[in-house]
Amino acid sequence: MGEKRTRKRMPRAVREQQMLDAAVRIFGQRGYRAASMDEIAELAGVSKPLVYLYLNSKEDLFSACIRREAAALVAAVRDGVGAAEGTSADRQLWDGLRAFFTHTAERPDGWAVLHSQARTQGEPFAALVTAMREEMLAYVTSLIAAAASEAHGDPAPSQRQVAGLAQALVGAAESLADWANRDDSVSAKEAATTLMNFAWAGLGGLVEGRAPTAPGATPGNR
Structure with missing residues (x-):
């Protein structure tokens, strides 16, 4: 009672x-x-x-899970970048990546719902994840554009170049999150370092004279 x-x-x-x-x-x-x-x-x-x-219903419950986990992931990345507000654009990108991998490591089931389940179950679930991914892509594109412009100056890299790198970065982040969640020895910081180095290698043709290293990044524990 x-x-x-x-x-x-x-x-x-x-x-x-x-x-x-x-x-x-x-x-x-x-x-x-x-x-x-x-x-x-x-x-x-x-x-x-x-x-x-x-x-x-089960369908509505699954949709609610997708929406909640998508919103939490986007918020985590934005909060990570926001914590670095006032610093260099590449530092903000680094902090955003670190926040992404920290969040997916702390909520592996939520990441599995978004990345492994929703995307393979057809509509309407895939559309919810696509909307989240498009929002993330737009945000990452703005961060990369700012970092490239800040380092390279005028003329700024073309929108097409920046958009292509953002697509590659988001896709790589998704794969790395799966890798890190399958291997407990891979820390969020190590995954972020790997991807940041990848990002700067991609920016190498856009940003002259910048070494492909994450700011202050060395492999560490979660």
Whole structure:
């Protein structure tokens, strides 16, 4: 009786986040098709009817997980860059990469939902991830453009060159996050260092006289 009264008093938003936490874990580890609403309800400590009451269906629940994890990832990268506000553009790019790999390491199930599950399950899930990726690409493009312009001066690199490097950088970040999450010996800092060096190698043709090294970066622990 006491437990039931406690559940009733719990705010809906808090209970819903518990359900999403459980769903992200189950979807990330078992996959969308294999995951069951019974498993999710049990892990969340609620009844299956309550999960349906809050989130309507398995499809809606999975979509809610994608939206939450996508928003959290974008926010983590923006916060990482924001913490370096007022420093050089390449430092901001480095801090953004470091934040990306730290976040995906801390939330491996969320990353699996975004990168491994949602993209392979067709619509409408793939569209949600594509929207997140486009937002990330636009943001990374602006960071690379600023870094290249700051280092190279006039004339600035073409938009096409910068956009191409941003595409390569985001794609490489996704692959490196998978690698780092499969190998516990790979730290977030090491993954960021690898990618930053890759970025500067790509900028080599755009930025004259810049060595391809991440600012102050050496492999370390998470």
